[in-house]
Amino acid sequence: MQVQLLNPGEPAKQYAVIFYQGDEAFSGLLEFAEKYQVTSAHFTAIGALNGATLGWFDPQRKMYKKIPIVGQHEVIGMSGDIALYQGKPVVHTHMVVGNPDGTTRAGHVLDAYVSPTLEVMVTVDPITMQKRFDPATDLTLIDPALK
Amino acid sequence: MRWKQIEYEPKVFALVFETGDEIASVLRRFAKHQGLGGSSFKAIGALSYAKLGWFNWETKKYDPACVLREQVELLSLIGDIALKDGEPQVHAHVVVGGSDGIAHGGHLLEARVRPTCELILTESPIHLQKKLDPESGIALIQV
Numbered sequence: 001m002q003v004q005l006l007n008p009g010e011p012a013k014q015y016a017v018i019f020y021q022g023d024e025a026f027s028g029l030l031e032f033a034e035k036y037q038v039t040s041a042h043f044t045a046i047g048a049l050n051g052a053t054l055g056w057f058d059p060q061r062k063m064y065k066k067i068p069i070v071g072q073h074e075v076i077g078m079s080g081d082i083a084l085y086q087g088k089p090v091v092h093t094h095m096v097v098g099n100p101d102g103t104t105r106a107g108h109v110l111d112a113y114v115s116p117t118l119e120v121m122v123t124v125d126p127i128t129m130q131k132r133f134d135p136a137t138d139l140t141l142i143d144p145a146l147k
Numbered sequence: 148m149r150w151k152q153i154e155y156e157p158k159v160f161a162l163v164f165e166t167g168d169e170i171a172s173v174l175r176r177f178a179k180h181q182g183l184g185g186s187s188f189k190a191i192g193a194l195s196y197a198k199l200g201w202f203n204w205e206t207k208k209y210d211p212a213c214v215l216r217e218q219v220e221l222l223s224l225i226g227d228i229a230l231k232d233g234e235p236q237v238h239a240h241v242v243v244g245g246s247d248g249i250a251h252g253g254h255l256l257e258a259r260v261r262p263t264c265e266l267i268l269t270e271s272p273i274h275l276q277k278k279l280d281p282e283s284g285i286a287l288i289q290v
Binding site (some may be wrong): 012014016021023071079096099100102103104106115121125147 | 185210253289
């Protein structure tokens with residue numbers, strides 16, 4: 001385990017990033033991070049979607065197994081973070097989606113098509129979080145030791 | 148429900164619900180009383196009753212996805228508060244877990260606390276406004 005201070009006590013910037021019908025939320029969050037030069041953030045979101053691809057990380061294959069979500073679903077909870085890899089923001093987010101009968105499915109978000117809205121509340125911290133490539137998993141992981 | 152302000156810039160409140168409190172209505176009253184209009188919150192706890200909704204795109208209404216009349220863990224409650232016609236509107240989603248560990252989730256319609264629910268709410272200085280969206284028939288946050 002490693003720890004990094006992200007905010008020494010300054011007022012943190014808060015953004016409401018609101019998606020509407022037909023928006024793809026994963027690429028939209030990346031676009032937000034690039035446009036607002038976000039280098040360290042965390043967020044939570046609720047809303048609904050019509051069609052998404054979730055992922056389950058297969059450690060054997062070092063790849064995400066795709067979980068297609070077809071049709072209208074509640075986005076019951078989405079949480080994630082934004083950090084920098086090689087100078088570019090990377091969005092990492094997971095969600096739980098609700099079926100019409102209240103049962104749920106969940107996973108790593110690969111794409112999500114919003115319907116009718118997704119309300120993402122973002123807290124941006126002043127100190128950059130850096131990611132490094134992890135050869136054991138082929139993923140980029142946050143490394144608090146990197147400056 | 149008891150509450151305490153734990154930070155001032157931005158405003159952060161800790162709300163602690165007690166057995167029998169209904170989360171949605173208590174939160175609406177708190178939002179109105181405090182004049183909240185740009186908040187986000189998350190909570191965990193446990194419930195004795197939950198009524199969850201699922202947005203039906205055809206009817207533009209929330210169908211009751213499930214009603215749970217049993218003790219469940221409140222695994223996650225995430226939501227926000229924005230203004231519609233000057234009145235705070237609470238929007239929240241929940242995931243609950245039963246004794247078998249199976250999760251159910253949906254739009255919060257009703258949730259009765261037993262024995263506690265711990266909610267942390269951050270209020271931004273800039274308020275959010277909601278407007279009726281003719282396509283979906285519900286009020287969406289406009290930015």
